[in-house]
Amino acid sequence: MKKFFLLQLVIIAISAGTTQAQSSLIKVNVLSPVVRTGSVFYEHAIADDKSLQLGVFYTNFKADDTRFSGYGITPEFRKYLSKSKQAPAGFYLAPFLRYQSFKIKADMSEGGTSMEAKGSLNTFGGGLTIGNQWIFGEHFVVDAFFGPSYNAGKVKVESGDEDSIDAGSFSGFGIRTGLAFGLKF
Structure with missing residues (x-):
């Protein structure tokens, strides 16, 4: 996993020299705290109509009698479809992976x-989001996105009854949505 994360950073760093100034963004998903999660994105334009984004999140919440804590990494490729705007602004399609x-x-x-049951869950999946990103002035960014996702994983039980630990909404089909605010630099 560390190798994958480092590969993403290398790709972003290499692409930084091939694009114009002010083509990087840092954003925070303001909907994440609703589900007790912190979510941050770094996006970098790699062409007039394309960008790469890397998102990370951390969560620690309790639902019913089950506590989930952990993190996720979401690399994403964005294809901007607006003819009148350059990446990273306008309407886009974005296939993504998620660990x-x-x-x-x-x-x-x-x-x-x-009794207390303990376990771990690791999932891998992906999906496709559609969205629109607006840049106000020269630096303020608003990004709204929505789309289907699928994650597959299995709970590994460390102690307790296997039937008492449920993967919840972290495994299977789901919806990925967000409203992110950020800065362009």
């Missing part, structure tokens, strides 16, 4: 006895 790693703790009670 997620979580620790899971589930509190269960059975017959008056309280």
Whole structure:
């Protein structure tokens, strides 16, 4: 996983010398805190109509009697379709990959006895988002996106009952959505 992350950084660094000034963005998804997650993106234009984006998130929340904590990495390629604007502005399509790693703790009670089950979940998947990115002035960025995703993974039980640990919405089909605010530099 570290090699993949480093490869993404190398690609972004190499592409930095081939594009014009002010073609990098840093953004924060303002919808993420609703699900107790912090999400940050770095995007860099690599051509007039293309960019690469790398997103990372961290989460730590409790749903019912299950606590999820972990991180995810989302590399993404964006193809901007607006003829009148250059990347990174306008309407786009963005295929993406996603790796997620979580620790899971589930509190269960059975017959008056309280137990804790522990496990981990690693998923890999991807999807496609559509979105629009606006640049106001020279530096302020708003990015809205939405699309389907799929992640496959399996819970590895460390202790407790395997049936008591559920992957929840982190495995299977889902929706990836966001509203990000950021800066262009």
